Amino acid sequence: DAGITQSPRHKVTETGTPVTLRCHQTENHRYMYWYRQDPGHGLRLIHYSYGVKDTDKGEVSDGYSVSRSKTEDFLLTLESATSSQTSVYFCATRTSGSSGTDTQYFGPGTRLTVL
């Protein structure tokens, strides 16, 4: 296991409020990812990071921002939460090898409910 923790594990919030989810890793992996998982859609990439201060958008990035000021931490922020962002959010890390042979390690997930 890559030692990935996510906080909080569960959160209920109201529409329009800002929310920040944290992912912390202890393996010094260069790449970090945020996915969301919804019934009928599987896991979809929100944002990813390929180094400190280096981030890029995934396929469902609207309404989300990320920051990575340290190798071990990757933050996902919902600036103004909406009910469509109710989901389970997974953080993942990847080693720096060729992405054809790499392994991704996933955190335990954060269940977010936006009322």
Add this chain to the structure above:
Amino acid sequence: DAKTTQPNSMESNEEEPVHLPCNHSTISGTDYIHWYRQLPSQGPEYVIHGLTSNVNNRMASLAIAEDRKSSTLILHRATLRDAAVYYCILRDGSARQLTFGSGTQLTVLP
């Protein structure tokens, strides 16, 4: 990532072998075949990967067809703990993320 096709669900009896198929007819020569699984209420976890040759590790075996258009994940003795959604994913060197399909829901019967 190229597309994969898996059955929606499969059942197995405990302590029997399980063969989970995956079709990937549009696979390219540089695509690796990866398998992940997701246990209930957990994040996905890596199972195994291969390119051309069959692969074994402590969790499972991966059998790859000679033309690479299909592969089979083999669990040699299923346990109740193996009940999960199994995802077959193709990866090349340029892909930045894993592209998950719907996977196969494996039910293990006691």
